[in-house]
Amino acid sequence: MSYSPHAAATQLASALRGFDHLFANEISSAKKVFASETDPFHLVGAGCLCFLEASLGLETSKMSEATRLLSLAEAGSRTALKTAAKSKSRASAAFPPGLEYEIANADTVVLLGITHALSESYMGYLQCIYAMNSAHGKFSKLYKTVFPNGLDSHTTPSITPFSWTPSVTPSPAVSPAITPKTSSSNLSLETSAFTSNSNKPAHPAAKPSLSFFSIAGRWGSGSSSPASSSTSSLSPPTPNGTLSVVEAGNPEEIQNLKNLIIAGTAFGFGLFNLVFSLLPKKAQSVAGLFGFAHSRRLALQALAVSAEYATEGEVHGVFAGLVLMTYHGVVLLLSGYQADEARIIREYEGVVRGIEARYPKGALWILNRAKILRMTYDSESAIRVLKGGLEETRKDAEGEHSEGFKQADTLLVFELAWIYLSQRQYIESAEAFIKLTELNSWSHGTYYFIAAGCHISLAHSDGVSPDEKEKYLNQAQRLLDAIPNLLDKRKMGGKELPTEVLIKKRLAFYKEKQKRRGGDEAKFAECIRISPADELGIFWNTHNRISPSIAEAHIKDWSALSPPVGIDSPYMARPPSTTTPDLDTPDELALRLLLLGIAHRSIGCVGIRIKNNSSASTEPASSSSSYIDTSGAAPESIVESTSSSFLFEELTPYADNTSACLRASRQLLSAAHALQSSIKVSTWIGGLAMFELAVLDLKEVEVEENNEKNGNSINPGSSADLKNRWKKALESARIKLDVAMALAPNSVDLSSRLDSRVVMLRDEIGMKAEMLGVTA
Structure with a gap:
């Protein structure tokens, strides 16, 4: 040769x-x-x-x-x-x-x-x-x-x-x-x-050199x-x-x-x-x-x-x-x-x-088109893109190209399932997660766990009849009962997946709770009041880019569980008095606090996406981008204006309560972290709560900066003052990330996921410090 x-x-x-x-x-x-x-x-x-x-x-x-x-x-x-x-x-x-x-x-x-x-x-x-x-x-x-x-x-x-x-x-x-x-x-x-x-x-032409x-x-x-x-x-x-x-x-x-x-x-x-x-x-x-x-x-x-x-x-x-x-x-x-x-x-x-x-028909590019729409708060358009892409690949599979890119199509379904969940479209989300078990051999137990959570959310939805509630709980129980066998069959390289380790612990936790409360252990789905889908959604950060109306719906559901949260906000519900509280362990109370803290921060940050009324656009975004600059302003003042699901009119009713929501978010996340020493099973909560507090430090200053640019600040400060506030926030966030990592050793569920998130956020902190010309 x-x-x-x-x-x-x-x-x-x-x-x-x-x-x-x-x-x-x-x-x-x-x-x-x-x-x-x-x-x-x-x-x-x-x-x-x-x-x-x-x-x-x-x-x-x-x-x-x-x-x-x-x-x-x-x-x-x-x-x-x-x-x-x-x-x-x-x-x-x-x-x-x-x-x-x-x-x-x-x-x-x-x-x-x-x-x-x-x-x-x-x-x-x-x-x-x-x-x-x-x-x-x-x-x-x-x-x-x-x-x-x-x-x-x-x-x-x-x-x-x-x-x-x-x-x-x-x-x-x-x-x-x-x-x-x-x-x-x-x-x-x-x-x-x-x-x-x-x-x-x-x-460009290169300079002469060797x-x-x-x-x-x-x-x-x-x-x-x-x-x-x-x-x-x-x-x-x-x-x-x-x-x-x-x-x-x-x-x-x-x-x-x-x-x-x-x-x-x-x-x-x-x-x-x-x-x-x-x-x-x-x-x-x-x-x-x-x-x-x-x-x-x-x-x-x-x-x-x-x-x-x-x-x-x-x-x-x-x-x-x-x-x-x-x-x-x-x-x-x-x-x-x-x-x-x-x-x-x-x-x-x-x-x-x-x-x-x-x-144009490549599933990987269709997937990323949808992700952009999701990241720019246009989940409805993202759903249309994903469904259209799946329809195209289905047609191709029936044509001359009999073997489509099944694995790439699976990613479309996976993304679609999470978007449905973020939109509280629980039936569609459950169906999509179960569909994934037909498309790949990855953790079917995880898919069943999330789908079961969707049915639990449906069982506790407003307006559900007793018969419907029983139907949803029975379906959730069937899915939960099937998980142990699925987990035993599926191991990556002879080791359990981190997600599956968490699921095993949660199943044991639910059974113990049902037994402790005197219920039928075979029907432990009855005692689950915070959806497993929402719990796993924390690790995928599903609740960070939801609309304020969806965040409000979540807040009302979680705060309506007894005992009362003990922290007030404009969107909290008051639970009915009961001798048997819905949540009766530090694990559950801390989980609710964490979820409520994230949801309140989501509402508190809507101001970042609102320009002043004189220049805000209510036109739907084009298919090529969800960022529209209607006034020829600099890139940093680009308006996010999306079709139907996140219009300007939907944002403005929440604008007056952003400060209250940010304050509540800090109280809720801090309370979740404070329960860490009492938590028995969900030991990951304290570290993640501290991570979310670090994010909140940065988001609060971003909101203040946005308000001052738009003339909406009550006490506007000088540029030097703003720079100083940013410096303090960057320093505070870095300290909290150190604490988060100290609370997330290898023994903590999905600690590697938190580790990677911390690495990414540290990079963003470094970037912001460089942009401001400060050290933190």
């Missing part, structure tokens, strides 16, 4: 057709393409497809097959790389022979490592670190080769997340360090590559046109000072290889850094023993560079876009507070729009 750039480029072009099928949900066609050849690119494609099926569906059988295929791809790419390294044949002087195989090899290594992290357990994280140890040197070497002067020197400023300049030259052992510039105006990522009318991103990019046609010529690559790509000056054309072969083939190398290196390096930056702190400490260093900011910057190539169909660019979408969605959902939410929405929207235009 000999190395040939032409053969490599031909193999790559064929494999890219398979990826096009994959991204368009045409799984059968993609599998046929990947199975047609045994070169590294096709092997990587087959392994990557199976990896996506495994990771998106969290299916053990698929994970085993993905590991097998990726191992074959890793061995094949390693062999091809060795062969190429011995060859004198090369596509151009722009890169060493076989560098494309080195990238393919690194791809397989990192994908193999990520499979271990999917368990959300510390052991899984440690296995991930161990597996990815071998990838560390690969990515550092590739980064140093392809980006010898760092990313900033050769990227379009408009797609750079932050205008940082590498402060040191990267070395194989340590990720390049970066130094943020002081100007907060630079903290912007505009994905112009996706919003431009052009099908290909524009790049770097990789000065001899790569894409950058040296300032054009992305494959046709221009053969005539404009020049080698470094020869000893006598002349220039010579060094491109050989088909210019489109050469360009494809260059795109792979640039986008692939940026993607792999960015993904590697991002994965480590998102690991819980305890796992990061172990990673430090391996000599790993990481930077979340540099990771996002590298992914943005790679994502530029998504509109050209370069596979790493598409995956980089998917990673950025996922990251933005997770930050918006779980961090609780964002230093610049409008910017994140714009970035998210830009990435989705660009890839969605190329693959």
